[in-house]
Amino acid sequence: MFEQLHAIIIILVMGLVTLATRLIPVFIFGRGNKKVPDYIMYLGKVVPYTAMGLLIIYCLKDVNVAGNSHGLPEIIALAIVVISYLLKKNTIFSVVIGTAAYMVMVQVI
Amino acid sequence: MIKGEIKAAFKASLPIMVTFIVLGMGYGILMNEHGYGALWSVASGIIIFSGTVQFVSVSMLSGGSFFMAAVTALMVAARHIFFSISMIGRYREEGKKKWYLFYALCDETYALLSSDSEPAWANKSAYRFWVTAFNQTSWILGSLLGGLAGRFLPFDSEGIDFAMTALFTCVFVQQWIDAKSHIPAILGLVVTLICRLVFGKEFFLIPAMIIIIAALTIMRGKIEKQEGGDNV
Structure with missing residues (x-):
């Protein structure tokens, strides 16, 4: 009973913090009908272009170049994703073959 | 009519929905292995709704300190501050609906909606709502399935998380072109x-x-x- 209560509180605490990261900017900048400042509009336009690079590195944060595989599965799978996407412009196709190639490399080799 | 928007939103969300169902199953299975069944996974998916935060939360459920849980969630989730700031302009006219859109704004929904992917004819508001809802629903559905299926999976899912990296990479390449x-x-x-x-x-x-x-x-x-x- 106590253990379950502990788990519930952990989920609530982490949920509350996560919700705060999503809503605090809205409370600061997005209230009412006042015009969003130019600077915020500018960030809204350019931040998405920086965010994908940030997310890609975030996904790859555990790669250890000095480790056993030297990050080769990641590099090869990323190359497959980029090249297939440039050729076909089809997101689901690139995600599926890139992920399949990666899974084979980390499981079999 | 919004039928067209639902269809367009479904089509655009499909790659994300597939990866969310698979990753959500991974989360549900992991939770199961720690003794937390499908209901726990679903509740966590509604309360936290952030795959990364949820994955790191698993090891803290039994015995982690509340303070460390808060700090860890902040470290991992802080990128949402960045996302929300950049969606304020787009969601300004959404009325009450914007609270749902911000609450359920995850990496993948952000990737799709911040690149203004909707068809030119579409009602943006309906399209955004359905993309957000399809993505959240598929994550929760995946974790429900994973929680129910437990360890009876017929395949080794190691490396499946690369799907997220691949998805962000595709968006990156498209943005580079645009x-x-x-x-x-x-x-x-x-x-x-x-x-x-x-x-x-x-x-x-x-x-x-x-x-x-x-x-x-x-x-x-x-x-x-x-x-x-x-x-x-």
């Missing part, structure tokens, strides 16, 4: 990589975001000139 200024894309990649190497994998996100915002602010004149400064 953008007139490549400074923001290069900043995101290079600054984050350097911060990862300098600050280590636990603490690099927040310094990376601060440096990126600072650099974007300093280089605003140059970037806006390259972009032409028109369509926002």
Whole structure:
């Protein structure tokens, strides 16, 4: 009973913090009908272009170049994703073959 | 009619929904292995709704300190601050619906909606709502299935998380093709990589975001000139 209560509180605490990261900017900048400042509009336009690079590195944060595989599965799978996407412009196709190639490399080799 | 928007939203969300169902199952299975069944996974998916936060929460459910849970969630989820700031302009006219859109704004929904992917004819508001809802529902559905299926999976799912990396990479390439200024894309990649190497994998996100915002602010004149400064 106590253990379950502990788990519930952990989920609530982490949920509350996560919700705060999503809503605090809205409370600061997005209230009412006042015009969003130019600077915020500018960030809204350019931040998405920086965010994908940030997310890609975030996904790859555990790669250890000095480790056993030297990050080769990641590099090869990323190359497959980029090249297939440039050729076909089809997101689901690139995600599926890139992920399949990666899974084979980390499981079999 | 919004039927067209639902269809377009479904089509655009499909790659994300597939990966969310598979990753959600991974989360449900992991929770199960720690003794938390499907209901726990679903509740966590509604209360937290962030795959990364939920994955790190698993090991803290039994015996983690509340303070460390809060700090860890902040470290991992802080990138949403960044996302929300950049969606304020787009969601300004959404009325009450915006609270749902911000609450359920995850990496993948953000990737789709911040690249303004909706068809030109579509009602943006309906399209955004359905993309957000399809993505959240498929994550929760996946974790429900994983929680129910437990360990009876017929395949080894190691490496499945690369699907997220692949998805972000596709968006990155498409943005690279669309953008007139490549400074923001290069900043995101290079600054984050350097911060990862300098600050280590636990603490690099927040310094990376601060440096990126600072650099974007300093280089605003140059970037806006390259972009032409028109369509926002």
